[in-house]
Amino acid sequence: xxxxxxxxxxxxxxxxxxxxxxxxxxxxxxxxxxxxxxxxxxxxxxxxxxxxxxxxxxxxxxxxxxxxxxxxxxxxxxxxxxxxxxxxxxxxxxxxxxxxxxxxxxxxxxxxxxxxxxxxxxxxxxxxxxxxxxxxxxxxxxxxxxxxxxxxxxxxxxxxxxxxxxxxxxxxxxxxxxxxxxxxxxxxxxxxxxxxxxxxxxxxxxxxxxxxxxxxxxxxxxxxxxxxxxxxxxxxxxxxxxxxxxxxxxxxxxxxxxxxxxxxxxxxxxxxxxxxxxxxxxxxxxxxxxxxxxxxxxxxxxxxxxxxxxxxxxxxxxxxxxxxxxxxxxxxxxxxxxxxxxxxxxxxxxxxxxxxxxxxxxxxxxxxxxxxxxxxxxxxxxxxxxxxxxxxxxxxxxxxxxxxxxxxxxxxxxxx
Amino acid sequence: xxxxxxxxxxxxxxxxxxxxxxxxxxxxxxxxxxxxxxxxxxxxxxxxxxxxxxxxxxxxxxxxxxxxxxxxxxxxxxxxxxxxxxxxxxxxxxxxxxxxxxxxxxxxxxxxxxxxxxxxxxxxxxxxxxxxxxxxxxxxxxxxxxxxxxxxxxxxxxxxxxxxxxxxxxxxxxxxxxxxxxxxxxxxxxxxxxxxxxxxxxxxxxxxxxxxxxxxxxxxxxxxxxxxxxxxxxxxxxxxxxxxxxxxxxxxxxxxxxxxxxxxxxxxxxxxxxxxxxxxxxxxxxxxxxxxxxxxxxxxxxxxxxxx
Numbered sequence: 001x002x003x004x005x006x007x008x009x010x011x012x013x014x015x016x017x018x019x020x021x022x023x024x025x026x027x028x029x030x031x032x033x034x035x036x037x038x039x040x041x042x043x044x045x046x047x048x049x050x051x052x053x054x055x056x057x058x059x060x061x062x063x064x065x066x067x068x069x070x071x072x073x074x075x076x077x078x079x080x081x082x083x084x085x086x087x088x089x090x091x092x093x094x095x096x097x098x099x100x101x102x103x104x105x106x107x108x109x110x111x112x113x114x115x116x117x118x119x120x121x122x123x124x125x126x127x128x129x130x131x132x133x134x135x136x137x138x139x140x141x142x143x144x145x146x147x148x149x150x151x152x153x154x155x156x157x158x159x160x161x162x163x164x165x166x167x168x169x170x171x172x173x174x175x176x177x178x179x180x181x182x183x184x185x186x187x188x189x190x191x192x193x194x195x196x197x198x199x200x201x202x203x204x205x206x207x208x209x210x211x212x213x214x215x216x217x218x219x220x221x222x223x224x225x226x227x228x229x230x231x232x233x234x235x236x237x238x239x240x241x242x243x244x245x246x247x248x249x250x251x252x253x254x255x256x257x258x259x260x261x262x263x264x265x266x267x268x269x270x271x272x273x274x275x276x277x278x279x280x281x282x283x284x285x286x287x288x289x290x291x292x293x294x295x296x297x298x299x300x301x302x303x304x305x306x307x308x309x310x311x312x313x314x315x316x317x318x319x320x321x322x323x324x325x326x327x328x329x330x331x332x333x334x335x336x337x338x339x340x341x342x343x344x345x346x347x348x349x350x351x352x353x354x355x356x357x358x359x360x361x362x363x364x365x366x367x368x369x370x371x372x373x374x375x376x377x378x379x380x381x382x383x384x385x386x387x388x389x390x391x392x393x394x395x396x397x398x399x400x401x402x403x404x405x406x407x408x409x410x411x412x413x414x415x416x
Numbered sequence: 417x418x419x420x421x422x423x424x425x426x427x428x429x430x431x432x433x434x435x436x437x438x439x440x441x442x443x444x445x446x447x448x449x450x451x452x453x454x455x456x457x458x459x460x461x462x463x464x465x466x467x468x469x470x471x472x473x474x475x476x477x478x479x480x481x482x483x484x485x486x487x488x489x490x491x492x493x494x495x496x497x498x499x500x501x502x503x504x505x506x507x508x509x510x511x512x513x514x515x516x517x518x519x520x521x522x523x524x525x526x527x528x529x530x531x532x533x534x535x536x537x538x539x540x541x542x543x544x545x546x547x548x549x550x551x552x553x554x555x556x557x558x559x560x561x562x563x564x565x566x567x568x569x570x571x572x573x574x575x576x577x578x579x580x581x582x583x584x585x586x587x588x589x590x591x592x593x594x595x596x597x598x599x600x601x602x603x604x605x606x607x608x609x610x611x612x613x614x615x616x617x618x619x620x621x622x623x624x625x626x627x628x629x630x631x632x633x634x635x636x637x638x639x640x641x642x643x644x645x646x647x648x649x650x651x652x653x654x655x656x657x658x659x660x661x662x663x664x665x666x667x668x669x670x671x672x673x674x675x676x677x678x679x680x681x682x683x684x685x686x687x688x689x690x691x692x693x694x695x696x697x698x699x700x701x702x703x704x705x706x707x708x709x710x711x712x713x714x715x716x717x718x719x720x721x722x723x724x
Contacts, residue, residue: 047652048611049535049629058616058626118611118626118653121461125591125610132465132592140590140614202712203584203620279554356541356575356622357553 003405007166010407011389014398018388019413021238029381036374039367040115048118050367056360057351059116061368064343065375066112068223070194071216071342073105073150075224077187078254084180090247096394097235098228099158100386102187105224106151108379115371139197146193150186157183158386162393166407167400191216204350206283209272215265216342221258222308223338225251226331233328238415241391249322255334256315262338263312283349286359296361297348300340307337388414465592466605466644477607478644485649489635496643498666500599506660506717507600507696509685509705510574513722516681517542517565517572524678525576528661529647530639534632537625539658540576540675547571551708576675577602577623577658578708578716585615585624594655599666600689600717601659603645609654616655620709621716624657643667660686689717 018026043050053060079098082088114120125131126144135141157179164171195213202208229251236243273284285291290298314320314330321327353359364372392398397411463477478495485493522540531537543556547569556573566572583602586595593609596602616624630652642648643663650656661673665686676684687694696719699705705719 047627047629051628054628055616055622055625058613113612116612118613118655119609119651122591122608122610125465125593125608134590134592138588138590138614140588140612144590197614198617201584201588201618203618279552282554351617353554354622355553355620356543356558357556358558358622 003167003400004163006405006407007163007400010398010409013407013409014392014411014414015385015388017409017412017414019415021415022388022413025384025415026381029377029384032377033374033381036371036377039370039374043115043367043371044120050365052362052365052368054360054362056354056358057348057362059347059351060362061344061364061372062112062116064347065372066109066116067194067347068339068343069105069109069112069379070147070190071220071338072224072227073102073109074187074191074217074220075228076102076154077184078221078225078251079228080180080183080187082250084177085184088250090244091250093394094232094243094247096158096161096390097232097387099154099161099183100383100390101224101228101231102154103151103158103386104379104383106147106154107382108375109147110151111375111378112372115375139193139200142193143190143197146186146190150183150190153179153183153186158390162390166393166398167404188217191220198346198350201350203355204283205280207346207350209269211265211269215262215269218258218262218265219338219342222255222262222311222334223342225255225258226311226334226338229255229331230328230335233324235387235391239387239391239395240397240411240416241395245322248327252315252321252327252330255330256312256321259308259312259315259334263308266341282353286352287345287349291353291359294352294359294361296363297345297352301345304337304340304345307333308341311337460607463607465608467592467595474644481644481648488649489633489638491635491638491640493638493640493642493648495648496641496663496667497645498643498663500597500601501666501669503688503690504669505600505689506579506665507687507689507694507700508579508660508718509687509696509699510718510720511683511685511723512571512573512720513724514681514683515542515572515574515679516683517544517560517570518680520678520680521574521675521684524674525658527637528639528664528674529658530633530637530642530649531625531656532627532629532631532633532650533637535629537627537631537656539623539625539656540574541622542572542574544570545573573720575621575623575708576718577660578621578714578718579660581715581717582713584618584620584712584714588614588618590614597645601645601662602657603659603662604655604657605645606648606650606654606656611653611655613655620712620714624655626655627652641667 051060076098079091079095083092083095114123117123126133133141133144135145160176161171192213195216198207199209199212229248232243232248235241270284273281282291286294287297287301289295311330311333314326348362352361392411395411398407398409401408460480464473469477474497478497481495482493519542522538522542525540526538529539531539541558543553543558544560545551545556549555551573579600579602581600583596586602590612591608591610594602594604594615611626613626616626627650631650633649638649639647641663643666646659646662664671664673672686676686685695685699687696689696691697699721700719703721703723705721707716707719
């Protein structure tokens with residue numbers, strides 16, 4: 001117990017210490033969070049009328065971001081498999097960073113769902129026994145369960161790895177391996193359940209396609225890892241933590257396969273809708289070409305399409321995949337491309353035209369954007385604080401002293 | 417999945433109720449003096465889903481609501497909790513041949529059911545359809561506004577809650593805040609809904625409406641005869657919907673919903689599907705009825721037909 005307490009005290013010291021750059025970064029995030037909080041207070045006092053959502057388009061930016069971020073969270077599994085199933089050293093060294101990204105992404109997911117609720121004061125109605133969780137009927141109930149389970153799982157795994165590393169001990173395989181193995185289906189589950197949440201609604205033909213869950217997974221394995229590649233390079237450059245080239249290029253290679261699958265499944269979807277040309281084509285047509293003079297989403301989706309295909313080519317060719325400039329361009333393109341395609345490009349056409357054929361064009365208000373930025377800042381803050389502890393541990397700058405209790409802190413700067 | 421079964425054994429429900437009551441008392445005691453955070457406020461916060469309430473719970477909740485509404489509107493409001501009438505399953509008929517698209521039903525409904533006037537919430541939407549297209553939602557006009565109806569080249573199709581036998585909204589609600597009553601009416605507990613709007617995504621008929629803002633309902637227009645599951649004033653941030661005027665049809669057996677009464681051409685019919693002598697059964701037996709989006713298998717109890 002005392003060991004854990006000393007470790008915890010050490011982490012608090014770490015988080016509070018850092019270079020000027022570290023403080024500036026934290027303060028920037030806190031400022032954006034304060035702006036988001038102010039926007040949320042305003043929304044609570046006025047009602048959701050301050051968003052652009054209406055009865056016709058009853059979900060918008062918040063739920064789009066939630067859907068996208070579930071994908072980012074699920075992508076941690078792409079590091080877990082090579083690291084722990086295949087025991088591939090270059091990725092094993094950094095897998096915990098992916099798990100921590102999953103933690104931050106799920107925190108953002110939960111925040112986005114919360115700010116979307118009309119009555120956040122009644123959120124306890126979802127807690128079994130105190131309230132009523134409509135499980136197993138409601139897919140939203142499933143989502144509540146799997147998201148929280150996945151969050152808990154990754155928290156336990158990441159903290160356990162760091163704690164053991166800090167004490168210079170090997171993880172206990174009897175405890176550690178089952179959890180790691182379970183986190184693989186759990187990652188698939190969170191994204192599948194989120195896809196089923198849409199997929200199960202017969203009222204919305206655009207979502208009611210069996211291909212939705214596979215598409216979700218394929219795009220998740222593009223966006224999450226693309227973000228990781230960018231983050232890993234930043235970590236490598238600005239902290240004293242080594243990440244091998246081989247690891248980054250391997251992730252890029254996996255992205256190429258996932259992107260192929262993503263584009264292929266999208267093509268299958270487009271073919272079916274356009275060739276059969278039923279009335280259920282309307283939402284897709286609205287998305288790609290506009291409907292009856294309404295075409296707000298058209299420039300966005302084509303931007304996403306061009307970005308995704310360009311990135312696919314960049315990642316497919318080994319020469320461009322292993323050149324840092326083109327690799328990073330590809331990562332940025334994929335992240336934005338999938339954000340559009342799996343966010344607003346997925347949620348909105350499900351609702352536009354609405355079930356009675358009305359077209360209400362939704363585009364987020366300033367309040368929605370500020371709130372979303374605030375939540376993104378909260379997620380980045382969570383990730384920063386997790387890294388602030390994990391990186392010194394992994395780099396051997398924060399470990400237990402010779403007495404086996406007192407922490408030794410070598411790293412006082414973090415970002416240099 | 418029948419949704420009127422008991423969800424849990426009685427013992428558990430009792431202990432849970434005791435637990436919540438205890439929590440309310442403790443929190444009430446903790447509340448700062450001078451604030452209105454009395455035990456009653458905590459009790460309102462920690463109340464349970466309507467379906468789990470005993471008769472005594474209901475009486476207390478109703479008393480609290482009536483007090484609240486009186487303070488808000490300066491009028492005495494009666495909140496009924498009348499249960500379903502045994503042997504009744506409500507069904508609705510709409511004669512497309514007669515409907516002239518005048519929207520009197522829309523405003524009759526507004527007048528009866530205390531929805532928000534600002535922003536406007538309408539439970540009935542009348543669609544204007546081109547005769548040559550037939551029933552085609554993609555081609556329907558929602559905001560037609562001629563000086564006179566009906567117009568020669570159009571027919572009109574009012575759409576409201578279809579009171580499905582297999583309601584998708586009920587299936588997806590994560591907290592069971594909406595359910596189908598024994599008389600076939602799908603209702604919402606406005607004090608249990610968390611406002612996630614999943615039911616709105618699931619409803620194929622656009623029948624569910626959200627209170628995006630604190631309902632703007634002038635006291636002068638408030639109807640005081642209400643039902644807990646129907647037309648009582650709604651809080652902000654929850655979903656509401658047509659209930660076949662549950663406050664009318666349950667309190668006075670045989671009474672019509674407001675939209676049936678408002679229709680000047682008799683296009684709207686209403687009755688008990690279980691009574692072979694009822695109006696709605698006559699229509700089903702003698703006219704050719706159809707339902708909206710039958711391919712979704714929601715099994716609406718709202719039948720469209722052409723009388724002649």
